[in-house]
Each structure stands twice: as structure tokens, then as C-alpha cells.
Amino acid sequence: MEWLYIVIALVVIVAIAFWFLRGRSGTTTAAPTTEVAPPPVTAPSRGLRDRLGKTRRALSDRLSGVLSRSGFDDDFWSDVEDSLVAADVGVKAASTAVDAVKRRKPENPAAVRDLLAAELIAQLAAADRHLETGGDPSVLLVVGVNGSGKTTTIAKLAQQLDGPERPVLLGAADTFRAAAADQLKTWAGRIGVDIVAGDSGADPASVAFDSYHAAKARGAGVVLVDTAGRLHSKSNLMDELGKVARVLRREAGDIDEVLLVLDGTTGQNAIEQARVFTEAVGVTGIVLTKLDGTARGGVAIAVEQELGIPVKYIGVGEGVADLIPFDPEAFVDALLGA
Ligand SMILES: Nc1nc2c(ncn2[C@@H]2O[C@H](COP(=O)(O)OP(=O)(O)OP(=O)(O)O)[C@@H](O)[C@H]2O)c(=O)[nH]1
Ligand SMILES: [Mg+2]
Incomplete structure (x- = not known):
């Protein structure tokens, strides 16, 4: 009879072990459902x-x-x-x-x-918000104060504009900060676009010149030129920016867009920035960033009303897909709709 007890005990032990392992493996396989899916690349991941x-x-x-x-x-x-x-x-x-x-x-x-x-x-309703990309290549110059979101916006725009017919080339004319070119190079690698960068401390106008001619020589359809952030109150830095714009205008015949990137969280100060940048380089459109992190998003309306410069895009997150064309109806509905 003793052997019978031993067999029963063994069966019970094996059953318990089997049940325990099944429970463990169930936990393991369930784990991936808690992983966060990567954000989509074509539309903001939230409404x-x-x-x-x-x-x-x-x-x-x-x-x-x-x-x-x-x-x-x-x-x-x-x-x-x-x-x-x-x-x-x-x-x-x-x-x-x-x-x-x-x-x-x-x-x-x-x-x-x-x-x-x-x-x-x-x-x-009256503003023309289309992004002008008629040039061959199209030249888009991106300007703004420090940290407003210029480089991130360039990456987002590159992602949207790049295609086999009209590949994008990035010009890293922010030669002021050593890490700036690296930041843009990282984005270029991630998105898979070409980049021209100058040495740290180089003349930004010469990097802009090289970027334009590289774009022309390599058959790029769009060149997006990043610039160093600068306080609008520093006249020497605004002059430097004026030179970048002049060189691009001279080489390309015209600049398709001068996009001023404004940090939406700065509120009414954005208006004063826009005024000075417009005087210095002739801003053609505004990109208002970080609207996801502020309770002052109404500034999109104020900027346009006070300056008559169209808001063309809004930034609503840090991801490469989080830049959307500004649509007044959708925007006002998002703020006031039932
Ligand atoms: N939440 C949020 N963060 C943003 C948005 N756009 C940019 N940022 C963040 O703002 C910070 C500054 O962005 P950058 O693109 O480096 O700004 P920049 O204007 O190039 O900065 P400088 O070159 O130093 O003048 C980064 O942490 C970005 O991820 C946005 O639309 N929403
Ligand atoms: Mg930058």
C-alpha cells in the first residue's frame, strides 16, 4: 500500500508544479499588453x-x-x-x-x-495658411528665440515633406551651440534625410549657403535651414540672422518660407518676438509650439490678429508626428466646442 501513497503524493506534487508554472508563464505572456505602443508617425497620437x-x-x-x-x-x-x-x-x-x-x-x-x-x-478665416514649397529646391528658413522648438519643428516638417520625388535636406546653421548640429544629425538619421552641418563657431550664413548648394547639387526638393535661438532684443544676433536670410535670398532667388517658431507657453510675449523677427527677416508664417502644455493656447488667435502673420502649424507634443496644420475651425472647436 505504501507505494500507492508515494504515487499519489508524486501526482499531487507534479500537478501543483504544473499549475504553478502555468500561472507564471501566463504572467509572462500577459506582460507585453502593458507596453506602450510607439506613437504613429503620420498623426498625433491623441486628438x-x-x-x-x-x-x-x-x-x-x-x-x-x-x-x-x-x-x-x-x-x-x-x-x-x-x-x-x-x-x-x-x-x-x-x-x-x-x-x-x-x-x-x-x-x-x-x-x-x-x-x-x-x-x-x-x-x-481670411489667412492663407498653405506652406509655400514652389522653389527648386524650396528654401525654408526656421527662426526664433532660444528653446522655442525650432529644431524639433524642423524634424517634424522634414518627416512630413520628405518623399522620393522631393527629398528633404537639412541645413544645420546653428553653429553657436556645439550640441545643436548633433541634435539635428540625430533627427536626420532617424527620419532618413540628408544633412549639411558646419563646424562649431562657423559663420551660419556660410552653412546656409553650403546647404542650399548641396541641396541643388544632390537633387533635394526642399532645404530646411535650422538657426541658433536668439533673443529678439540682441541686435547683433538679429543682424547675423538677417545675413543668413540675405544670403539664401541671393542664392535661391527667394526664400519660400521664413517660419518663426514661437513657444505657445510664453503667451503675449510671443507678439513682441514676432514683431522684431518680422522686421529683421520678413517672417512669412508662424509655428506655435507646446500648445499641449499650456492653458494659454488662445495666443494663436492673438498673434494672427495683432500681426497679420498666418499661423501655419501648431506643435502639440514632442513626437515627430506632433505637428499639425493650423485649422481655425478645429482649433476653436477644440477650445470652445460642446
Ligand atoms: N510638449 C511639447 N514640447 C515641445 C514641442 N516642440 C518642441 N518641444 C520641446 O521643446 C524643447 C526645445 O526644443 P528644440 O527643438 O530643441 O528648441 P530650439 O528652438 O531648437 O532650441 P535652441 O536651438 O536651443 O534655440 C525640447 O525638449 C522639445 O522636445 C511641442 O509642440 N510640445
Ligand atoms: Mg535648436
């Missing part, structure tokens, strides 16, 4: 509403509070205007929109919100 969530919440919370009050008296309209100004929409854009809505005599809060959205969209 615009989600990306603009901070501004949306700030604006909506404040506006909802105002709209819940009874009676649309002068205080009411002035508080509606303040809600927009707090989201950095700008005093001019906010008061124009509120005056127009007031004249339409809306009867309920939902109508106020809808008319406000329509007015803001109407203010943004």
Missing part, C-alpha cells in the same frame, strides 16, 4: 481636444461659470471677454468677438458659446 486640454479646461471652466449666470448685462459681457483674455486670445480679438456676439442678441448661454466660436473662426 486635438485632448492635446489642447489645458487651455480648453481653463477657458471652459471660467466661461461656464459666467454663462451660468442669469441676465446678460454689461458685467456679463465684460466677464465673457475676460475669460477669453485669460486664455491669451488677446484683448483686440476678444473684444471684437464679444461685441459682435452682443449685437446678435443671443437668448441663451448655448447661443452665446456658439456665436463666440463662430466669431473667432471668422476672425481667422
Whole structure:
């Protein structure tokens, strides 16, 4: 009988071991489902509403509070205007929109919100936002203050514009910071585009010159020139940038786009930056970055209203896919929509 007990004990031990191992291996195979999928390369990984969530919440919370009050008296309209100004929409854009809505005599809060959205969209409707890439090669110069997101924006644009017909070449004319060319080289390698870089301390205008001629010689369709970040108040650095633009204009006949990259989190200071850069190099379009991290995203409307320069793209994240053409309707809807 003893052998029977031994056999039963062995069977029980084997069964327990089998059950235990199955449980362990189940955990192992389940693990990959918790891995984060890499972000898609063609569209932002989250919706615009989600990306603009901070501004949306700030604006909506404040506006909802105002709209819940009874009676649309002068205080009411002035508080509606303040809600927009707090989201950095700008005093001019906010008061124009509120005056127009007031004249339409809306009867309920939902109508106020809808008319406000329509007015803001109407203010943004006239601008031409297409990215000019007609040159052969097209020359796009990217400028802005330190850390605004120029190099990242160049990588994002390169990803979108590069193709077999019109390959992109990057020009690393930020020779001021030793690591700047390396940062752009890393992006170029990741995206798979050509790059021309100068030595640290080299004349940025000569790197821009070399980039343009390399693009021409190698059959590139688009050359994107990165520049060092500079404070708009430093006139010697603005002169240096002016020289880069002059050299490119002379060599290429014209520059297709001078894109000013503005950090959306800086709010109204962006307006002053835009003014000075426009005087120095003739900005043709604005890229407003970091709108995913700010409650002041309304500055997109203010910048355009105050300067008459179209916002062409908005940056809504650090990933290479997180740059989207600025679409006023989608933007205003993301901020104010129900
Ligand atoms: N959240 C977020 N971060 C961004 C966005 N665009 C750029 N950044 C981040 O901003 C930081 C600065 O970006 P860069 O592209 O190096 O800025 P830059 O203007 O080239 O900087 P300098 O060359 O030093 O003047 C980096 O950490 C980027 O990842 C954006 O749209 N959203
Ligand atoms: Mg840079």
C-alpha cells in the first residue's frame, strides 16, 4: 500500500508544479499588453481636444461659470471677454468677438458659446495658411528665440515633406551651440534625410549657403535651414540672422518660407518676438509650439490678429508626428466646442 501513497503524493506534487508554472508563464505572456505602443508617425497620437486640454479646461471652466449666470448685462459681457483674455486670445480679438456676439442678441448661454466660436473662426478665416514649397529646391528658413522648438519643428516638417520625388535636406546653421548640429544629425538619421552641418563657431550664413548648394547639387526638393535661438532684443544676433536670410535670398532667388517658431507657453510675449523677427527677416508664417502644455493656447488667435502673420502649424507634443496644420475651425472647436 505504501507505494500507492508515494504515487499519489508524486501526482499531487507534479500537478501543483504544473499549475504553478502555468500561472507564471501566463504572467509572462500577459506582460507585453502593458507596453506602450510607439506613437504613429503620420498623426498625433491623441486628438486635438485632448492635446489642447489645458487651455480648453481653463477657458471652459471660467466661461461656464459666467454663462451660468442669469441676465446678460454689461458685467456679463465684460466677464465673457475676460475669460477669453485669460486664455491669451488677446484683448483686440476678444473684444471684437464679444461685441459682435452682443449685437446678435443671443437668448441663451448655448447661443452665446456658439456665436463666440463662430466669431473667432471668422476672425481667422481670411489667412492663407498653405506652406509655400514652389522653389527648386524650396528654401525654408526656421527662426526664433532660444528653446522655442525650432529644431524639433524642423524634424517634424522634414518627416512630413520628405518623399522620393522631393527629398528633404537639412541645413544645420546653428553653429553657436556645439550640441545643436548633433541634435539635428540625430533627427536626420532617424527620419532618413540628408544633412549639411558646419563646424562649431562657423559663420551660419556660410552653412546656409553650403546647404542650399548641396541641396541643388544632390537633387533635394526642399532645404530646411535650422538657426541658433536668439533673443529678439540682441541686435547683433538679429543682424547675423538677417545675413543668413540675405544670403539664401541671393542664392535661391527667394526664400519660400521664413517660419518663426514661437513657444505657445510664453503667451503675449510671443507678439513682441514676432514683431522684431518680422522686421529683421520678413517672417512669412508662424509655428506655435507646446500648445499641449499650456492653458494659454488662445495666443494663436492673438498673434494672427495683432500681426497679420498666418499661423501655419501648431506643435502639440514632442513626437515627430506632433505637428499639425493650423485649422481655425478645429482649433476653436477644440477650445470652445460642446
Ligand atoms: N510638449 C511639447 N514640447 C515641445 C514641442 N516642440 C518642441 N518641444 C520641446 O521643446 C524643447 C526645445 O526644443 P528644440 O527643438 O530643441 O528648441 P530650439 O528652438 O531648437 O532650441 P535652441 O536651438 O536651443 O534655440 C525640447 O525638449 C522639445 O522636445 C511641442 O509642440 N510640445
Ligand atoms: Mg535648436
